Amino acid sequence: MTDRHLxxxxxxxxxxxxxxxxxxGSQVTVVTRxxxxxxxxxxxxxxxxxxxxxxxxxxxxGVDVLHNCANPGDYTQWRRAWPPLAAALLxxxxxxxxxxxxxxxxxxxxxxxxxxxxxxxxxxxxxKARLRTRMWADARAASEAGRLRGAVxxxxxxxxxxxxxxxxxxxxxxxxxxxxxxxTMIGRTDLPHSFTDVGDVARxxxxxxxxxxxxxxxxxxxxxxxxxxxxxxxxxxAAAGRPPVRVGSLRGPALRAAGLVSPLMxxxxxxxxxxxxxxxxxxxxxxxxxxxAPTPWEEVCRRTARQTARQ
Numbered sequence: 636m637t638d639r640h641l642x643x644x645x646x647x648x649x650x651x652x653x654x655x656x657x658x659x660g661s662q663v664t665v666v667t668r669x670x671x672x673x674x675x676x677x678x679x680x681x682x683x684x685x686x687x688x689x690x691x692x693x694x695x696x697g698v699d700v701l702h703n704c705a706n707p708g709d710y711t712q713w714r715r716a717w718p719p720l721a722a723a724l725l726x727x728x729x730x731x732x733x734x735x736x737x738x739x740x741x742x743x744x745x746x747x748x749x750x751x752x753x754x755x756x757x758x759x760x761x762x763k764a765r766l767r768t769r770m771w772a773d774a775r776a777a778s779e780a781g782r783l784r785g786a787v788x789x790x791x792x793x794x795x796x797x798x799x800x801x802x803x804x805x806x807x808x809x810x811x812x813x814x815x816x817x818x819t820m821i822g823r824t825d826l827p828h829s830f831t832d833v834g835d836v837a838r839x840x841x842x843x844x845x846x847x848x849x850x851x852x853x854x855x856x857x858x859x860x861x862x863x864x865x866x867x868x869x870x871x872x873a874a875a876g877r878p879p880v881r882v883g884s885l886r887g888p889a890l891r892a893a894g895l896v897s898p899l900m901x902x903x904x905x906x907x908x909x910x911x912x913x914x915x916x917x918x919x920x921x922x923x924x925x926x927x928a929p930t931p932w933e934e935v936c937r938r939t940a941r942q943t944a945r946q
Contacts, residue, residue, distance in 0.1 A: 637662045639698045641733075643685050643724060645673050647798035648738050649704035651837030653678050666694055686716075688723040695727040699784075700844045703737045706802070711898040713763050721770045728774075729782045735774050736844035737788040738836060739853065741916060743768040746908040750917045753790075753853050761905035771853065778851055785850035787843045791836045792829035792858055792916045795867070795935050797942035799833060805867050806939060812872055812880045813940075819883040820864050821890065821903060822910020827861035829916040832935045835927070842925040849925070855918040857929040864910070874933065875940035886911065 639662045642653050649665065650673050656663045657677045665673055670682025683690045685705060695701050703724050707716035728735035742764035743757035759768040771788045778786035794803040801807050808818035839856045843849045862870065869879040885893060885900075886907070894901035922928060930938075 638700070640664070640700045640702060641666060641695045641698045641727075641731075642702045642704055643691070644704035644706060644738075645671065646704065646706050646802070647794070647796065647833040648706075648836050648840070649673075649702070650675065650798065651834050652702050652704055652840055655837055655841050664694060664698075666691070686719040686723050688726040691723050691727040692730045695731040695733065698731050698733050700734045700736055701728040701731065702840060702844065703735065704840075706738075711902050713766060713902075717766045717770070721766075721773070725773055725777060728786075729777060732784055734785045734787070734844050734850065735778070735783050736840050737771065737774060737786070738840055739771060739788040739790040740767060741790055741792060741909075741914075742906065743771065743790075746912075747914075748912075750915045751855070752917045753855060753920055763902070763905060775851065785847060787850045788853045789836065789839045789843055789856050789921070790853055790916075791831035791856040792914075793831065794833050794836070795830045795871070795939050796833035797938050799939070804864065805830070805871060808868065809871060809939070812868060813875060813877055815877070815880060817881040817883060818868070819885050820868070820910075822864075822884065822886050822907055824865040824882050824884050825863050826910075827913045827915050828864055828867070828910070829858050829861045829914065830867055830935075831856050831858040831916075832930045832938070834938075835929055838927055839921060839925060842927060843921075846925065854921040854924065855916050857918045857922045857925075857927045858916055859929045859932045859935065861913070861915045862932075870932070871936045871939050874936035 642649050642665045645667045653675045664679045666681050670680050743759045745758040745760045757768045759765045774786040777783050799806040812818050836856050865882045
């Protein structure tokens with residue numbers, strides 16, 4: 636019997652998840668507010684407001700897995716947008732009796748003093764990080780209470796890869812860098828920092844949803860060894876046949892000043908700690924559990940450069 640999946644969100648992770656599932660013959664429905672076609676062959680597209688628990692539950696009826704690949708587009712509206720969306724996603728997964736597979740990030744750990752592993756406590760300090768922490772805590776509690784078939788969250792570092800655009804700290808400045816212009820990145824650009832390919836996020840989310848032994852906990856998406864922000868940008872430029880560019884650093888008083896005129900910069904100040912110390916994610920556990928190796932760094936850089944050059 637064909638397995639059925641509901642993918643909520645058609646950003647880079649959602650599109651990759653839909654592509655993987657459709658390629659293996661799964662029945663896939665992608666939900667977005669607009670219902671726009673992702674271009675993935677064999678996938679059904681549905682337009683609905685995912686904060687409407689009843690409408691989302693109807694779309695999820697009978698599915699085996701609900702994949703939360705949502706990401707409210709306006710970062711400044713997270714505190715308003717995420718609570719009703721997270722509640723509706725959990726309600727729909729519970730009503731369907733499905734596995735609930737969440738695309739997560741590293742915010743719940745808060746500031747750290749060493750490599751991040753999955754056994755670190757969720758010690759979020761800021762509002763957006765606490766939102767992400769609560770989302771996973773609620774899903775895990777529902778699973779432990781038997782209201783879900785299972786729950787699992789995969790956490791990734793900063794994204795690289797096709798379609799990331801403004802959602803990635805390297806890809807955000809890449810168009811200007813490809814044009815040879817000086818760019819400015821947040822925080823220190825000379826410290827080790829982990830990056831994750833969006834395709835590897837999708838591969839890990841699908842594998843974790845498929846594996847009942849992995850449920851009830853979080854996993855770190857297999858990722859390459861850390862690079863500095865400046866080195867990561869230079870490597871992507873090299874993959875495009877372009878030379879490095881000058882890289883400035885936005886931090887301290889300058890970042891605070893930017894926040895006075897830019898709502899996005901004001902929101903990013905909450906997470907500035909990620910760029911003021913080494914920020915390294917260890918993905919050993921997931922690589923061993925799922926047998927997934929990260930996409931080779933050179934290929935990650937080529938895919939990122941190629942997609943950006945087409946835009």
